[in-house]
Amino acid sequence: MIGLMAPDEGTVEVEGENFWAASLSRRDEMRRRFGMSFQEGALFDSMNVGENIAFALKRHTRMTPAEVRDRVSECLALVRLEGIEEKKPSELSGGMRRRVGFARAIALKPEILLFDEPTTGLDPITTDALARVMIRLRDRLNPTMVTITHDLKVAFAVAERVALLDAGKIQADLPPAEFEASDDPRVAAFVRGDAGEEAGDRREEVPE
Template sequence: MEPIIVLENVCKAFGDKQVLKHLDLTIYPGESMVIIGGSGIGKSVTIKHIIGLLKQDSGAVKVYGQEVSTLSERELYSLRKNFGMLFQGAALFDSLTIAENVSFVLDRHTRLSKAEKESIVSEKLQMVGMSGYEKKKPADLSGGMKKRVGLARAIAFNPEIMLYDEPTTGLDPIMGDIINNLIVRLNRELNITSVTITHDMNSAYKIADRIAMIYQGKIIEINTPDQIKNSKNPIVSQFVRGEARVNTGAE
């Protein structure tokens, strides 16, 4: 099977801080990849390279076999139509209704009729358990409900690749588990390839096919959840157990 996302020997520095140091990562179609590591370690920087928001200093970043850093603005725009993203804070527009939030990408990027857009909005809200909230505003919703609406908006355009930025941060354990179950179900039902960055190991174990840990700018281990949980690498082992003495490399 040909990979859908490939990062080869990627280096990225900001000033004198080297964030990514010869990072390698390969992700296959339909796979749920979870990236873990300490704060400030380069997880978000890695995702921003995949979607073309950052350009590497050296190495290669390929999506669908295309080198992302060489794409024109028009080509990047076309590539990004294949992506959906659930932001850490859901990033809903407070002035819009829930239906308008979910329809936002359809309004901007399609010429669908009003009825067609309403049908898609209804379908996606139903998929995330938010039917009946179309006329509400984000201020009327809890944090977990906002995340679900954010997820409905992210899948409105039927993306092939989903990027999740700390999807369970700020949620209680029950709501966090609801979001995890949604991610697993949507990946399966929509055949989505997903890349998730998280500190939440319970979430990582539940949603991942493979987990990759970044340490000092590199992937130091990539394996199945069970193998990561029982890793012999002391840095990985200390991190996944939440032991305070681990040096995450984020200094």
């Protein structure tokens, strides 16, 4: 996956530069241009929400505490969760945790935002709310966004391009409307939600 998580094995080339061949400090520099949100939020449960969002700010910028505080509440406002800085991650619902995860990912104003399964395991209404937050982030911050999801609704709502990744290969790469109407058997099967004869175990979509 794009080489932000410590990969089990391998080398990834990012924007022409070999990420894993780069020196450690260079890698961290590259990482600062990314924001990543994880499946379950992956919030640090030893810290409260505010500290979670401020984590990268405190470590990688020279902001004063007041500036950090302002930036944190700004990020929380972007994900529509004002004023929960003092709460612990364990006190939050699944949807809120993910939104805090988004807020943490955008704290450093990244150029590239990665979402790993942002809506898995959530009810349709929360899913819809998250999709709206994602659109909001897209429109306000204008980053390059890559979302990995199983949820076609989210994909079609958020993405400008939708790609289907199946059996290690990208099977299609189309704008949402064309993707939905595609007559490629695999894409069509996926859109219909038809497992067919050869039910694949791993199917993922890469909308961009």
